[in-house]
Amino acid sequence: MKKVVAVLLSLMMIVTFAGCTNTKAETTESETTTKVVTDSLGRQVEVPAEIDSVGSLGIMRLLTYMDAVDLVKGGTDMDNVQVLTRPYTLVNPNFATMAQIGQGGAGGIVPFDEEIIKLAPDVIFVVSDYTQADELQAKTGIPVVTVASPGLFDGKMSASMDIIGQVLGKEDRAKEVNAFMDAAQKDLNDRTKDIPDASRPTVYNGGLNFKGKHGFDGTSGNYGPFVAINANNVVDQTGQKTAFTVDLEQVLVWNPDIIFLNPENMDLVNEQYTQNPDFFNSLSAVNNKKVYTQLAYNNNYTNIEIALADAYYAGTVIYPDQFKDINIEKKSNEIFKFLLGEELYSKYVDAGQGFGLLTLGK
Numbered sequence: 001m002k003k004v005v006a007v008l009l010s011l012m013m014i015v016t017f018a019g020c021t022n023t024k025a026e027t028t029e030s031e032t033t034t035k036v037v038t039d040s041l042g043r044q045v046e047v048p049a050e051i052d053s054v055g056s057l058g059i060m061r062l063l064t065y066m067d068a069v070d071l072v073k074g075g076t077d078m079d080n081v082q083v084l085t086r087p088y089t090l091v092n093p094n095f096a097t098m099a100q101i102g103q104g105g106a107g108g109i110v111p112f113d114e115e116i117i118k119l120a121p122d123v124i125f126v127v128s129d130y131t132q133a134d135e136l137q138a139k140t141g142i143p144v145v146t147v148a149s150p151g152l153f154d155g156k157m158s159a160s161m162d163i164i165g166q167v168l169g170k171e172d173r174a175k176e177v178n179a180f181m182d183a184a185q186k187d188l189n190d191r192t193k194d195i196p197d198a199s200r201p202t203v204y205n206g207g208l209n210f211k212g213k214h215g216f217d218g219t220s221g222n223y224g225p226f227v228a229i230n231a232n233n234v235v236d237q238t239g240q241k242t243a244f245t246v247d248l249e250q251v252l253v254w255n256p257d258i259i260f261l262n263p264e265n266m267d268l269v270n271e272q273y274t275q276n277p278d279f280f281n282s283l284s285a286v287n288n289k290k291v292y293t294q295l296a297y298n299n300n301y302t303n304i305e306i307a308l309a310d311a312y313y314a315g316t317v318i319y320p321d322q323f324k325d326i327n328i329e330k331k332s333n334e335i336f337k338f339l340l341g342e343e344l345y346s347k348y349v350d351a352g353q354g355f356g357l358l359t360l361g362k
Contacts, residue, residue, distance in 0.1 A: 037166045040128040040148040040159065047143045051122045051168050057102045058127030059110050059147050060095070061303065064088040065339050066164050066173050074119045076104035078300045084351055085201035085209070085264065085299035087306065091342045104300055106211060116140045123167060127301065152224035152297075152307040153185050180338055183306075185228065188311055191322040192230040200232040201318055204251060204285075207269055209296045210243035215268035216261070216280075217245050224302075225294065225311035226274075231318055243298075248279055258318060259285040260294040263353045273360045280360055291358045292317050295348065305339045313355045328355050 014185040034046050054071045055061055060079045063069055075098050082096065083087045099119055103110040109130040116124065117140050126133060128146040137144040147163055151157035158178045165174030203226065208218040221240035226233045230273055234254040235246065261269055273280050280286050294314065297306035316323040332355075333343035348354050 035166075037145060037163060039130075039133075039146040039163055041133065041146045042132060043146065044123055045143050045145050046135075047145065047167055048122050049169075053119075053121040054168070054306055055101050055116055055119060055121040055124040055142070056171065057111060057124065057130065057217070058104050058301065059125050059160075060092075061086070061088040061150065061301065062147060062149070062160060062164060063125070064092065064341075065168055065177055065304070066161065066168070067341070068164065068168055068170060068173075071168065073121050074099040074100070074101035074115070076100065076102045076109070078104035083299070084348060085296050085303070085306075086354065087312045087336065087340055087344055090344060090347065091340045111136055113139050116142065125164070125167075126253050149301040150304065151302045152304060152311065153181075153228055154224070157181055157304065177339070178207075181308075184308055184335075188228045189230065190317065191315065195230070195319065195322070200230070201257035202232050202234050202254065203258045203260065203314075203318060204234050204254065204256035205260045205294055206251075207265040207294075207296075208243050209265070209298055213265050213268060214245065215265060215272045217248055217251070217272075218243065219246050220244070220267070224297075225314050228308075228311040229315045229318065230312065248276075252279060252282060255284050257285060257290065259283070259291045260314060260317075261291060261358055263293050263358065264296050266358065270361055277361070286360060289357065289359075290317075291360065293353070293355045293358060295353060295355075305335050308335050309345075 014032040015354050031352055033049055035049050036044055036046050039045055051071060053073045056072050056075045058076060060072065060075050075095060077100055079089060079095045080098060080100065081095060099115065100120055101112050101115045109126060120144060124142050124144045125147055126144055128148045128178040130146065133144045133146050145163065145167055147160045148156045161174040161177045175335055204219065205223055205226065206216040206219050208214055208220055210218065219235050221235045221238055223233055234256050265355055285291055294310050295306050297303045297310060311329055312326055312331050316326050329345050332345040336342060336344040
């Protein structure tokens with residue numbers, strides 16, 4: 001009888017051990033098929049460990065920086081149209097026929113739920129301005145990861161690249177991008193940080209794009225390319241931290257030494273010139289032929305590559321001695337090549353938007 005009991009106990013232990021082993025194996029298998037990432041809104045999102053397809057709502061530019069566009073199966077209407085002010089569309093002509101899973105632009109992100117469900121990507125990336133990520137995830141049954149859209153050296157880019165890298169298993173590329181941007185920021189700052197205030201010319205930037213196009217009076221305080229090179233931006237005296245429309249008379253009071261304008265909006269500037277030539281001809285920068293190019297970089301969020309090229313060009317104009325080694329065509333192409341994969345500067349020159357002097361009234 002004792003032998004029978006011993007045998008039964010042994011069998012029970014074997015069955016129990018086998019059950020535990022199977023449970024552990026199942027748990028391990030589950031753990032290897034998904035992973036949890038923290039997105040830009042601090043949400044904990046469980047995503048597949050291996051990503052084969054992606055939907056993008058507002059971050060296609062960042063996915064281009066990350067060499068990840070081969071995974072993207074759908075984007076917004078803003079991604080379908082090739083324009084100079086969105087260079088990532090120029091290097092991805094296939095986006096023209098890509099499935100639309102949402103609306104982008106100034107009105108914010110509007111997801112097309114049915115199209116997303118039909119496309120069924122492994123993960124959806126959405127710009128963190130969109131605050132209904134949980135609702136979108138619940139509606140579609142697809143993991144939704146928010147990613148902040150960075151400005152030039154505003155402290156957001158590194159974390160955004162890291163999040164994309166973690167989700168897609170492209171951590172090495174994230175490190176490369178972040179190292180490139182850190183080196184550029186340091187280079188620009190090192191060239192200009194020790195210049196005495198008395199040796200810093202006053203500068204003004206007009207013709208900016210924000211909520212549409214603007215003429216000479218469309219400007220910005222805390223203007224990224226100027227901040228990067230420690231420029232003396234007269235607009236910073238207003239305390240404004242973003243783009244706005246300034247009173248032209250105030251610009252005359254400032255009378256900046258150097259003026260930068262967006263060549264894309266010279267039609268608006270020249271219209272203002274025709275209506276009020278005395279104002280413009282009263283500006284020292286106009287009389288001294290010190291009006292130069294700054295390319296528009298805000299279109300469907302910030303085009304980091306253009307903003308960075310703008311910073312280097314502004315540096316060559318404002319501080320020629322500190323930037324005498326910079327060939328702006330070569331530097332621009334270096335930036336475009338690294339972040340977008342192609343040298344694009346010639347396209348801007350062909351469109352009449354290359355860096356250089358600008359003449360009002362023409």
